[in-house]
Amino acid sequence: MRNFSxxxxxxxxxxxxxxxxxxxxxxxxxxxxxxxxxGHYPPTYTTFIADNLDxxxxxxxxxxxxxxxxxxxxLGDLEGYNRLKKYAADQSEKGRVEFVNPSYGQSYLFNxxxxxxxxxxxxxxxxxxxxFPDASFTTYSSEEPCFTSALPQILKSFGYKYASLKxxxxxxxxxxxxxGGELVEWTGSDxxxxxxxxxxxxxxxxxxxxxxxIAWNNAPEYLKGARAQGIANPIGMCIxxxxxxxxxxxxxxxxxxxxxxxxxxxxxxxxxxTPIWNFTQENVQVSLVWGAQILQQxxxxxxxxxxxxxxxxxxxxxxxxxxxLPLKKDVFKxxxxxxxxxxxxxSWIVPYNIVDKQRRLNWADQVKSWTDKANExxxxxxxxxxxxxxxxxxxxxxxxxxxxxGYRRNEIVSVPIDFAETADLYVTDEANRKVASQLTxxxxxxxxxxxxxxxxxxxxxxxxxxxxxxxxxALPKMSVVKRGVEYHIESDLYKIVIDASRGxxxxxxxxxxxxxxxxxxxxxxxxxxxxxxxxxxxxAYHSSADQEAKISIIEHGALSIKVQIQGFIAIHPFxxxxxxxxxxxxxxxxxxxxxxxxxxxxxxxHQVKDWKQEQLKKAFYNDKFKLSAIFPLAISDxxxxxxxxxxxxxxxxxxxxxxxxxxxxxxxxxxxxxVANDAEKRGMAMFTDHTTSYQHGEDGLxxxxxQYSGRGLxxxxxxxxxxxxxxxxxxxxxGDWQKxxxxxxxxxxxxxxxxxxxxxxxxxxxxxxxxxxxxxxVEISAVQTDDSAIVFRLFNASSKAVNTxxxxxxxxxxxxxxxxxxxxxxxxxxxxxxxxxxxxxxNIPAFGIRTLKITL
Numbered sequence: 001m002r003n004f005s006x007x008x009x010x011x012x013x014x015x016x017x018x019x020x021x022x023x024x025x026x027x028x029x030x031x032x033x034x035x036x037x038x039g040h041y042p043p044t045y046t047t048f049i050a051d052n053l054d055x056x057x058x059x060x061x062x063x064x065x066x067x068x069x070x071x072x073x074x075l076g077d078l079e080g081y082n083r084l085k086k087y088a089a090d091q092s093e094k095g096r097v098e099f100v101n102p103s104y105g106q107s108y109l110f111n112x113x114x115x116x117x118x119x120x121x122x123x124x125x126x127x128x129x130x131x132f133p134d135a136s137f138t139t140y141s142s143e144e145p146c147f148t149s150a151l152p153q154i155l156k157s158f159g160y161k162y163a164s165l166k167x168x169x170x171x172x173x174x175x176x177x178x179x180g181g182e183l184v185e186w187t188g189s190d191x192x193x194x195x196x197x198x199x200x201x202x203x204x205x206x207x208x209x210x211x212x213x214i215a216w217n218n219a220p221e222y223l224k225g226a227r228a229q230g231i232a233n234p235i236g237m238c239i240x241x242x243x244x245x246x247x248x249x250x251x252x253x254x255x256x257x258x259x260x261x262x263x264x265x266x267x268x269x270x271x272x273x274t275p276i277w278n279f280t281q282e283n284v285q286v287s288l289v290w291g292a293q294i295l296q297q298x299x300x301x302x303x304x305x306x307x308x309x310x311x312x313x314x315x316x317x318x319x320x321x322x323x324x325l326p327l328k329k330d331v332f333k334x335x336x337x338x339x340x341x342x343x344x345x346x347s348w349i350v351p352y353n354i355v356d357k358q359r360r361l362n363w364a365d366q367v368k369s370w371t372d373k374a375n376e377x378x379x380x381x382x383x384x385x386x387x388x389x390x391x392x393x394x395x396x397x398x399x400x401x402x403x404x405x406g407y408r409r410n411e412i413v414s415v416p417i418d419f420a421e422t423a424d425l426y427v428t429d430e431a432n433r434k435v436a437s438q439l440t441x442x443x444x445x446x447x448x449x450x451x452x453x454x455x456x457x458x459x460x461x462x463x464x465x466x467x468x469x470x471x472x473x474a475l476p477k478m479s480v481v482k483r484g485v486e487y488h489i490e491s492d493l494y495k496i497v498i499d500a501s502r503g504x505x506x507x508x509x510x511x512x513x514x515x516x517x518x519x520x521x522x523x524x525x526x527x528x529x530x531x532x533x534x535x536x537x538x539x540a541y542h543s544s545a546d547q548e549a550k551i552s553i554i555e556h557g558a559l560s561i562k563v564q565i566q567g568f569i570a571i572h573p574f575x576x577x578x579x580x581x582x583x584x585x586x587x588x589x590x591x592x593x594x595x596x597x598x599x600x601x602x603x604x605x606h607q608v609k610d611w612k613q614e615q616l617k618k619a620f621y622n623d624k625f626k627l628s629a630i631f632p633l634a635i636s637d638x639x640x641x642x643x644x645x646x647x648x649x650x651x652x653x654x655x656x657x658x659x660x661x662x663x664x665x666x667x668x669x670x671x672x673x674x675v676a677n678d679a680e681k682r683g684m685a686m687f688t689d690h691t692t693s694y695q696h697g698e699d700g701l702x703x704x705x706x707q708y709s710g711r712g713l714x715x716x717x718x719x720x721x722x723x724x725x726x727x728x729x730x731x732x733x734x735g736d737w738q739k740x741x742x743x744x745x746x747x748x749x750x751x752x753x754x755x756x757x758x759x760x761x762x763x764x765x766x767x768x769x770x771x772x773x774x775x776x777x778v779e780i781s782a783v784q785t786d787d788s789a790i791v792f793r794l795f796n797a798s799s800k801a802v803n804t805x806x807x808x809x810x811x812x813x814x815x816x817x818x819x820x821x822x823x824x825x826x827x828x829x830x831x832x833x834x835x836x837x838x839x840x841x842x843n844i845p846a847f848g849i850r851t852l853k854i855t856l
Contacts, residue, residue, distance in 0.1 A: 027223055027256040028235040028264055030164070031059065031249045032098075034143035035242035036066025036106070038355060038366075039346050042243050046073040047080025052247040053087055053096060059248045060258045064101040064143055064239055067127035068341075074131065081131075091136040093267060098260040100141040100164075100239075102128050105340040108173070109148040110284050110668065111691040112302070112343055113750075114645040114795065114849070115310055115782050117148060118820060119336050120343070121158050125821070139261035140194075143167055143239035144345050145174045149281040150646035153192035153849065157820035162265040163196040168203070168215035169238045172713060173349050174286030174664050175213065178203055182231045182270050184277040189647050189799075190848040195265055195274060202229040210614045210661040217249070218256060232270050235259065281644040282652055282666040290668075290693035291602075291626045291708030292718035294351045296726075298367045299690035305339045305371040305378075307750045310782065312378040314404040315754060317783040317790055318458055318770045321810060321856070327785035335377035342370035352716055397465040402754040403455035405747055406773045406780035412559050412581045413753045414442075415449045417465075424468040427451045435463060436475065436582075438557035443564070443577065450559050452582065453753055457772040458780065459809075460756075475558035478580065487551050489561060491580040494587065494732075504549035504565030504576065505530050509587075511732040519684055519732050521634035521700065529589070531569055531706060533627030536604035542570040558582065569627070571596050586687070586745065587730045589629075593707070598720045600710050601627050603659070607711040620712045622659045623667065623695050627707035629728065633684055633700055635677050640696050641737045642673040643746065646781075646795055647847055648737065655697035669694040671746045674737045675702050681735050685742050687749045689727040704728055741776045743797035774805040778844065789855045791818075796844035806852075808838040813855040815840060820851060830854075 033049065035041055042048075053059060073081045088097040103109075103120035104127065128135050140155050141164040155163060163186055165176040178199045186196035199213065202225035206212040214222040218236035226234035238249050248258065259268065289295055313332055320327055346353070347363040355366050403409050419425065427435040427449075437451040455461045479490040485501040497508040505527035509519045520528045532543040547568045554577075555562030565576040576591040605619040619625070640651040656667035669686070673694050676683030686694070686704060695703030706726055712718040729749060733740035770790075771780055777798040784791045796802050812830040815838070819825060831839040844850050 026233070027218055028233060028259045028268065029218055029250055029256050030062055030141070030235060030237035030239065030261060030264070031258055032062035032064065032100070032239045033242045034064040034170075034239040036069035037072050038066055038068075038341065038344060039106070040241055040243040041065070041069050041072075044077045044080060045242055046077045046084050048245070050080045050083035050087070054083075056248050058253055058258060060096045060260050062098050062100045062141060062239060062261055064106070064141070065242065066106055067102060067104055067124045070128065070131040085132060088132045089134055091134050093260065093263040095260065098139065098262055099128055099132070099135050099137060100139055100261060101146065102137060103146070104337065105342070105344045106144070106346075107146065107340070107343040108144065108286070108345045108348060109146050109151070110281070110286060110644065111299070111348065111670065112645065113306055113670070114150065115793075116306055116340070116343060117150070117154060117645050118782075120340055121154065122820065123333070123337060123340060125158065138162060139164065139265065141166070141237075141239070141261055143170045145171070145176065145284065145286050146345060147176060147284050148645050148647075149279055149284070149649070150188055150190075150644065150847070152186055152188035152194050152279075153190045153646075154820065155194060156192050157849075157851075159819070159821045159823070160194060162262060163194045164237070164261060165196055165198045166203075166213075166215060166237050168213040168236065170211060171213065172211045173288060173345070174284070175199065177283040177285060179277055179283070180275055181229055181273065182233060183265070183274045185274050187276050187278050188847070189280070189649070190845050193276065195271070196277075197235065197261075197265065197269070198277065200226055200229060200231060200234075202226050202231075205662050210616060233264075233268050235264055280649045280652070281642070281647060282649065284666055285664040286666060286668070287621055287664045288348055289620045289708065289712035289718050290623070291705040292620070292712060293707065293709070293720050293724055294364050294718060295348065296690065296692065296724065298347060298351055298364050299692065301367060301371040302339065302342050303690045305342065305374040308375055309335055309339060309378050311404045311751050311754065312382055314458065314780075314783045315402050316381060317785050318402065318460065320785055321770055321790065322460075327788050327790065327856070329786045331381055331785060332378060335374045335381075338370045338374040338377065342367045342374070349713060398462060398758045399465070400460050400462045400756045400758070401453040401455050402460045402756065403458060404751045404754065405744070406457050406771060406778065407744060407776060408454070408456050409748065409753060410452065410454045410583055411748070411753050412450050412584065413453050413755050415451065415755055415757065417447050417449045419447070422447060424470075424472050425449065426466055426468055426472060428464050428466060429454075430462055436559060438475075438559040440555045440557065440560070443554065450557070452559060455753060456769045458770040458783070459768060477557050478561045478582075480553050480556060480561065485548075487563070489563065489580065491561065492582055493585060494580060496580070496587075498551060498563065498565070498578070500551045501548050502527050503530065503544040503547060503567045504551060505545050509732065513734055514682065514732065517634075517682070519634055521632040523632040523699075523701070526630060526632050526701065528631055530630045531574070531591070531627060532630055533601045533707065534603065534625040535570060535599050535601055536625075536710070537600045538570065539604070544569050544574065546570075555579070569593065570599070572599070585731050585733070586749065588727075589729060590725070590727045592723055592725045594723050595720050598709060601625075602708045602710045607715055614715070616660045616662055618659070618661065619710050620708055620718070621661070621664070622657065623693055623703070623705055624657055626705050628695055628703040628705055629726070631684070631686070631702040631730070633675055633702055635675060635682060635684065635700065637677050637679065638675050638696075638700055639678050640673060640675055642669060642694075643671050643743065645670070646849055648743070648797065648799075651696075653696075656693070656695050657697065667693045667695070669704070671750070672742060673702070674742055676736060678736065681739070683733055683737065683740070685731040685733060685737070685740070685745070687729040687731065687746055738777060738798050743779060744776055747779060768809045769807070770809050772807045775802050778802060778804045781849070786853065789853050791851065791853045793849055793851045794842060794844060795849050796847060799846045801843065801845045801848075803841055803843050806840040806842055808840070808854055810838060810854075810856045811836045812838040816853040818851050818853055
């Protein structure tokens with residue numbers, strides 16, 4: 001009996017201990033607001049936020065508000081704005097307001113290029129500090145999946161210490177992989193890392209939902225699962241949409257505490273176990289309605305503007321330094337601000353939603369307005385210093401060709417001309433040497449002069465168009481031979497056989513550098529460069545190879561051959577141009593499909609319109625049914641490599657296909673993907689003019705998503721409302737993607753040589769290379785003028801650290817290696833030789849970026 005009493009006493013004591021321990025356990029929660037005037041932010045919402053901070057002393061908020069919103073709040077809600085400023089003045093870990101995502105346009109980031117990612121933070125932080133001068137930026141967090149693999153080094157360079165990879169209540173567009181426990185070291189491919197709260201391995205998806213994980217409200221199963229995983233201080237999160245009227249999301253705290261991210265990570269989370277997570281782009285598991293016409297056109301517009309502004313900044317710097325013009329700061333700031341807003345995540349996920357009620361503009365319309373403005377502002381700056389940029393007429397025969405890249409280029413440029421008589425025109429360079437040229441007519445019937453330009457790194461070269469007094473001997477043309485239904489095309493680099501009977505698809509593609517190796521794999525009922533998709537109203541697959549095509553050679557000379565292919569996909573006519581150029585490893589394709597009505601293209605799957613009842617399975621996820629350009633490759637043991645902002649990764653996917661929200665894969669092509677045989681050192685790269693999805697499977701087929709028409713997010717019908725146009729390119733190569741310099745080749749695709757035509761004016765000075773580098777895998781990703789200085793950024797697009805030699809065509813006072821937030825890392829005296837040039841040797845880690853400021 002005595003033993004029983006002692007046992008009972010021990011049980012009671014243990015029970016009391018565990019109850020007390022359980023009560024002592026504290027859970028944590030991240031609350032705050034997401035959105036802004038372009039997303040959702042009522043006119044007096046700042047007062048609402050300040051009122052709730054007054055009313056609930058326990059409450060802390062993490063803000064992810066579009067920075068331009070504070071301009072409107074100051075103007076229309078000054079009282080609330082001033083009260084919020086007082087709260088935000090305390091930026092300590094024990095304060096009540098933290099700015100967690102300052103990006104100017106709240107971009108997804110995974111869908112844009114590296115310089116856009118940097119500009120999002122640079123201009124967003126500047127705008128927030130206009131209103132909140134004491135604002136600190138310590139933790140990056142987003143309510144949407146606004147992540148990309150290069151973020152650790154970018155965020156660290158802006159001064160960030162921490163990050164969160166959760167987005168529990170807005171997973172419509174995707175989520176990050178579940179990985180790890182309380183904290184991890186989020187590590188990018190350059191080796192930079194941030195102490196980060198991941199989506200826990202125990203953080204599962206919410207049942208009957210296509211937008212939530214169980215962390216959105218600190219559900220009991222979430223907290224229980226986290227503790228079972230060994231997480232001592234579990235934290236949930238919901239950064240509310242601005243406009244919601246809840247105040248504190250979970251009400252009065254009971255068994256939990258509201259936190260700022262920087263306080264939780266800095267002072268609460270267990271930092272004794274922080275495993276390294278080598279995060280890749282495929283850990284960003286995201287999906288949009290790829291192939292939908294509205295999204296495709298939006299993506300093309302943003303890419304055009306993005307490339308134009310990057311080029312414009314470089315050309316402006318080249319011209320300004322070479323001609324001793326003032327080096328001004330923020331010359332393209334307004335243009336960038338327009339583009340950054342055009343990259344807003346809402347434009348990509350809800351392009352049909354009305355964003356400007358007064359003008360009845362949807363997101364896609366607004367993107368067009370912003371990108372048009374960005375292009376206009378960029379052009380206006382260049383036109384002030386480089387007038388002309390028009391058509392070459394009889395009284396104006398001088399042109400200048402600019403190279404915005406950091407390496408020497410020998411490429412063909414195209415010059416529109418308006419000479420009454422074009423026979424016996426020829427071109428000379430600055431040394432009066434003849435340059436190879438070719439006269440042709442473009443697809444619109446305009447006269448065009450092609451010339452083979454040779455331009456050193458980041459410089460310009462001038463050419464003169466002249467008329468010979470004697471008949472000129474024509475240069476040998478590239479070869480075209482018609483054999484029955486086949487057209488055999490041969491350039492200096494390739495032999496291609498086009499089969500007219502199969503819709504102009506490619507029967508054979510041999511790169512001369514690979515000898516007799518033919519990249520086209522013979523697959524039954526599948527053709528190379530075939531466009532094929534499932535038309536569900538016809539309950540049938542339709543293909544461009546189903547009907548014979550008409551083949552025309554519309555450009556044929558020594559420098560270029562352009563093939564026009566006219567065919568049909570079912571009843572829908574298409575016109576495709578295939579172009580080969582002398583010395584150019586790229587094979588370019590431009591296709592227009594003139595749709596008859598609005599055909600349904602994609603998986604035939606019923607999807608309800610009510611977002612509250614959305615099924616896990618969705619038709620727009622399944623790329624197998626979308627219209628795609630297909631390339632069966634005769635490459636064995638295939639590996640896939642793909643780029644993202646400041647990164648290249650080897651894919652870990654067995655295939656890119658999925659059909660459910662809870663099994664999303666990262667199947668995104670930003671600029672290029674490469675299918676290669678690592679052992680044989682042979683591959684085929686595919687470039688695209690916009691972010692979309694690519695396809696690859698165990699069958700060895702590479703595909704590019706072209707068109708989808710059907711139900712999309714929230715059951716919205718994504719339609720076809722006119723012609724579609726696609727631009728892409730193929731590049732067969734030997735060696736791996738680094739040996740083939742695919743990053744540099746992609747840059748050439750994005751930043752073609754720029755031609756300036758002088759209207760009776762002469763350019764003051766061509767000049768030597770503004771900046772040149774020795775390593776072909778190092779990119780000069782940006783060059784900007786900055787008050788008697790130039791700021792330029794280098795990116796090492798290779799998997800090994802490099803010491804690269806940099807030459808600046810100017811005598812420099814000082815050189816500063818700086819972080820992205822403007823902090824000087826080191827300052828050193830430049831090495832200047834007798835030629836008045838500045839010489840540097842810069843070490844850059846694999847996939848690393850380095851920013852340098854040179855005072856001239």
